[in-house]
Amino acid sequence: MCAIAGGAAPLCAPVAHAAPLLPEPLAPIPSLDVERYLGDWNQVAAVPQPFNLECARDTKANYQLIDPTNVRVENTCTTWSGETNRIIGNARVNDTVTNAQLHVSFPQVPLQSSPDGPTNYIVTYIADDYSWALVGDPLRLSGFVLSRSTEVSPQMWREIRSVLESRGYNTCLVFTSPTPGGATDIRPLCTT
Numbered sequence: 001m002c003a004i005a006g007g008a009a010p011l012c013a014p015v016a017h018a019a020p021l022l023p024e025p026l027a028p029i030p031s032l033d034v035e036r037y038l039g040d041w042n043q044v045a046a047v048p049q050p051f052n053l054e055c056a057r058d059t060k061a062n063y064q065l066i067d068p069t070n071v072r073v074e075n076t077c078t079t080w081s082g083e084t085n086r087i088i089g090n091a092r093v094n095d096t097v098t099n100a101q102l103h104v105s106f107p108q109v110p111l112q113s114s115p116d117g118p119t120n121y122i123v124t125y126i127a128d129d130y131s132w133a134l135v136g137d138p139l140r141l142s143g144f145v146l147s148r149s150t151e152v153s154p155q156m157w158r159e160i161r162s163v164l165e166s167r168g169y170n171t172c173l174v175f176t177s178p179t180p181g182g183a184t185d186i187r188p189l190c191t192t
Contacts, residue, residue: 023168025138026122028100029119034071034093036130037123038063041146043077043177044132046158046188049142051087051109056080057178061146069093070115073104094119127162132156134163143169151181157192164189 023081043059046052052059054192055077064072071091079085087106092115093103100123105115120142125134145160152160159173172190175182 002084023140026124026136026140026167028095028098028124029126030100031098032100032123033100033130034065037126037133038065038071039148040184041133041148042150042182043144043148043180044147044152044182045145045174045176046134047141048175050106054075054079055177058180059177063091066090071102073106075125077110085126090115091121092116093178100103100124124167132160134167136167140167140169141172145174147182149181150179152179152183157189161189161192 009066034185039062040066041061041063043061045182046059055158057078059077060075062074062076064074066072069092073091074086075089076084076086087108089104089106091102091104093099093101095149101119102121103115103117103119104121105117120137121135122138123133123135127187131149132145132147134143134145143164145164162175164171170190172188174189176189176192178186
């Protein structure tokens with residue numbers, strides 16, 4: 001709306017309508033060695049997701065090879081009431097060049113039951129020794145810091161923050177996940 005100053009003509013400035021700038025989609029690592037990626041991972045930090053809000057601590061993922069393009073996914077955690085929560089799904093490789101872009105599905109979850117679908121799990125960072133990884137979706141609406149160990153040193157937290165920032169994540173929107181020997185509370189990663 002233009003303002004009218006002292007009965008004069010309206011004072012208007014042209015308004016430019018620019019589309020918001022979206023970051024480039026999350027990039028995968030050049031090559032994921034699926035065999036080395038298999039096994040147990042501990043979630044040490046994550047962008048909160050509706051499906052894991054009932055998880056209070058000890059969030060883990062276990063990956064087992066089904067065939068060259070499918071991996072069995074088993075996620076577990078301890079709930080706020082002290083019970084174990086478990087869900088089993090499938091991760092299908094969508095990008096056989098890098099093996100680092102997958103579609104993860106869970107048959108029990110509405111709208112996530114089809115094993116075929118768009119990429120929603122991208123390995124965007126993996127340590128050289130496969131000791132920790134950063135995975136997320138193309139738009140960074142999800143993000144999970146996975147570690148082979150439950151313990152996270154102050155130096156590792158600094159490295160994790162640096163990698164997250166380099167991949168376009170706001171570390172104040174990523175929260176620590178309590179694990180034995182690791183974080184004891186849930187707080188924004190930017191404060192660790």
